[in-house]
Amino acid sequence: MGRADGEQHKRKLLAGVDLGGTNFVCGLVDQDGTVLRTAKRPTEAERGSDHVLQSVADTIELLLADEGADNVVLTAVGVGLPGFLDPERGIVRMAGNLKWKDVPISDILSKRLAAPVFIDNDVRSFTYGEAAAGAAAGYRHVLGIMLGTGLASGMVNDGRIYYGSGYMAGEFGHILMDGVPFACGCGMTGCLETVASATGLVRQVRAQLEAGRSSVLAEWAGGDPSAIQAADVSKAYDLGDPVAREVMDFTGRTLGKALAYAVTLYGPDAIVIGGGASLAGERLFAPMREELQRTVHPLYWERLTIVPAQRLDEAGVVGSAMIAQHRLEQQTA
Amino acid sequence: MGRADGEQHKRKLLAGVDLGGTNFVCGLVDQDGTVLRTAKRPTEAERGSDHVLQSVADTIELLLADEGADNVVLTAVGVGLPGFLDPERGIVRMAGNLKWKDVPISDILSKRLAAPVFIDNDVRSFTYGEAAAGAAAGYRHVLGIMLGTGLASGMVNDGRIYYGSGYMAGEFGHILMDGVPFACGCGMTGCLETVASATGLVRQVRAQLEAGRSSVLAEWAGGDPSAIQAADVSKAYDLGDPVAREVMDFTGRTLGKALAYAVTLYGPDAIVIGGGASLAGERLFAPMREELQRTVHPLYWERLTIVPAQRLDEAGVVGSAMIAQHRLEQQTA
Structure with missing residues (x-):
């Protein structure tokens, strides 16, 4: 041989x-x-x-x-x-x-x-990866949302990655949302990722604490708000902390409203959500789904599946x- | 032979x-x-x-x-x-x-x-048609906006039409916009096309007249607001009519804000705008461009060309x- x-x-x-x-x-x-x-x-x-x-x-x-x-x-x-x-x-x-x-x-x-x-x-x-061999396997039109330090999206349409001009399509985190007051590192103010991301969750909690709201998160931080992590917000949420609940609810709703734009324009049949901040799970996904269903046409909602990433690591x-x-x-x- | x-x-x-x-x-x-x-x-x-x-x-x-x-x-x-x-x-x-x-x-x-x-x-x-042999010929990623009786969009990406699930991508007119109070024929309230379309321009003028605003459009209508046409709004605008000016400005800005979503998600290098209501021209396009530039990241704006349709008929x-x-x-x- x-x-x-x-x-x-x-x-x-x-x-x-x-x-x-x-x-x-x-x-x-x-x-x-x-x-x-x-x-x-x-x-x-x-x-x-x-x-x-x-x-x-x-x-x-x-x-x-x-x-x-x-x-x-x-x-x-x-x-x-x-x-x-x-x-x-x-x-x-x-x-x-x-x-x-x-x-x-x-x-x-x-x-x-x-x-x-x-x-x-x-x-x-x-x-x-999620479309080819993960949580969205079997779907033809997959919108991927990465809730990490920042927020971005990818679209796989009929097995093809959507790129757009200069390979720049999908800076979903830099859509401006009404009611979001934070300056973004990109130079704009009100970007979706200033709330819908790991840093965004923490940013909102800090703003609430600075405004004098009381929260178990303030105790945990022990006078150093920079010590708060996104995972802490989930823990506080589970204890019924009102600041954590409000922040998670607002973040989910704002994300859901923005997803309605993406669903209308891209027409996905599946959304797969990953990244560290997605570990908040239903705390975030429940208000997100509710707002998305309220703000997207039923013909899109009916054919849509939303799944957490299967292969987080x-x-x-x-x-x-x-x-x-x-x-x-x-x-x- | x-x-x-x-x-x-x-x-x-x-x-x-x-x-x-x-x-x-x-x-x-x-x-x-x-x-x-x-x-x-x-x-x-x-x-x-x-x-x-x-x-x-x-x-x-x-x-x-x-x-x-x-x-x-x-x-x-x-x-x-x-x-x-x-x-x-x-x-x-x-x-x-x-x-x-x-x-x-x-x-x-x-x-x-x-x-x-x-x-x-x-x-x-x-x-x-506009991407292959019209106003957007030579551009690879073309977003088409049709401002007619309603409002819809199409996306041609690298010479391929973008369809999405069920060929349903692009119902741009049914994105919900803050500050838009009108019920839409689709069953939702606040759809972009309830303002950004020929019927949308007229709908807004009628709402202003019903609220008691004075306008040359009320005189022209002669007591029958259903007689007002989109082209009349342009004529009144040119006479400096405040209702026509406000309606055109709000419509352009609302459209520009929604275009920022579409530009961020699709990454077009050209937007071509057609349909009967696009005959309003700069009256509509000037506030639209201003708001789009304000609400989209400069990296998208820099590579973007906006052109009116070349082959309207x-x-x-x-x-x-x-x-x-x-x-x-x-x-x-």
């Missing part, structure tokens, strides 16, 4: 990378979207892009060695990260939390790993790997 | 049909989107779908005869009409103003005309014909 035959009998695997500002996660994924093994490392963004990408490549090679390098072949690598990207050319235009500008990730990593490398932003990777890894497989197929078609 | 050779030397033409509740327009269109000749007829919807489709087929055959039937070959027919449609199967699910339900237009017309027939809704046909005919050509190419690809 010749070497070429041997290659053919090796297991074909994908690598998916979820590249965050603090940590990155690499995973080996098979062609059905099953995660075989993962590794998490500190990003160390301050050491520059060469260092980070070397670290990513090393991690993937270690995972391949653990899987038995002689028996597997790496067919493609997908990298998901926040920021403004050019997915066609594989270049990060600007990634604020990594402090990267014009980094040709695909070129650098593909030379190092001898496999094609595709990039996309983290929310589109998450949405694609792995969605970025799976999604990046699935996007890489999809784009590889497009290239070779 | 055999007959087949003769066919090959005939000019290939498309037919486009803009099928409205009152009139329909048929046109012969060449493959570059140039309209060769058109004919307009009363729809006579009350006589039923068989009669209307027979009348459409007769009109197209007459146009072909006028063009010199021996020298041309009809490659495909496109029909654009308002309502809920199944474009893949060529069936009208429900068309309110035609009072049609489950009419297989493509089957019926293609037998009569011996050419493939494709259908789509009127706003998507308009948008596709023919956009439906051209768009339907271009969609038919596009779908024919997809079928034979």
Whole structure:
């Protein structure tokens, strides 16, 4: 049996990378979207892009060695990260939390790993992963909502990721909402993500405490409101704390109202909601659903399913790997 | 020279049909989107779908005869009409103003005309026409806004029409807007189209007159507010009438605010605005642009062009014909 035959009998695997500002996660994924093994490392963004990408490549090679390098072949690598990207050319235009500008990730990593490398932003990777092999599997038109530090959306329509001009469609967190008074880091005031996000929940609680409202959250913070975390708001909610209840209710309703715009314009048949702040669960989802149903036409509501993300930790890894497989197929078609 | 050779030397033409509740327009269109000749007829919807489709087929055959039937070959027919449609199967699910339900237009017309027939809704046909060979030619991501009796939108993204679940994406007129008090025919209250449309302009003027405001529009109406037309509001605006000014300003601002949602979610590089109410022109567009610029992130605004429709009367005919050509190419690809 010749070497070429041997290659053919090796297991074909994908690598998916979820590249965050603090940590990155690499995973080996098979062609059905099953995660075989993962590794998490500190990003160390301050050491520059060469260092980070070397670290990513090393991690993937270690995972391949653990899987038995002689028996597997790496067919493609997908990298998901926040920021403004050019997915066609594989270049990060600007990634604020990594402090990267014009980094040709695909070129650098593909030379190092001898496999094609595709990039996309983290929310589109998450949405694609949940649509291809997660909570929204089986739906054709999937809107992904990532309630993390910020808020963004991705849309997978008939198996295709929706990009828009400059790959910029879907900055759902920067829709302005009436009744939202907070200045946003983007320069505008009243952006949805200033309330509907992990930082948004905390921001609202702090504003209430500063206005003199009493809350168990003030006690827990012990005089340091900057110590309050989004998870604390859920705990206070469960104790019936009125500030936590009001903040969660307002956040859910505001998100529901904005989702009505997105549902009307995109026409999804499923919405999948992930990100750390989505762990608030029904505390947030109940008022969100109520407001969405009230403000969207019944013809949309009737055909809509809303599901929590299935792969909260792995969605970025799976999604990046699935996007890489999809784009590889497009290239070779 | 055999007959087949003769066919090959005939000019290939498309037919486009803009099928409205009152009139329909048929046109012969060449493959570059140039309209060769058109004919307009009363729809006579009350006589039923068989009669209307027979009348459409007769009109197209007459146009072909006028063009010199021996020298041309009809490659495909496109029909654009308002309502809920199944474009893949060529069936009208429900068309309110035609009072049609489950009419297989493509089957019926293609037998009569011996050419493939494709259908789509009127706003998507308009948008596709303006993107392919109209005011937005050369732009890759085009949002079409039709300000007619009602308000709807279409999105052409990288040359593909965006449909969403059930082909229902884009009921832009049924986004709920704060500060809009009017009940909508759809069953909701506060829909954008209750102000941003021809009927919406008139509705607002009537509400002001009923509230006792004085206006030159009350004089013109001569005691019959139902006589007021959208075009009258423009005339009164030009005379400095305060009611007309306020109504136009509020309508433009409300539309601009809603466009900010659509721009953020779709990421278009061009917006093309058509329909009868768009004849208000800068009276409406100036406040609309101002509010859109104020409420959308600069990164979207910078890459955005807003243009009035180029083919106000023919956009439906051209768009339907271009969609038919596009779908024919997809079928034979």
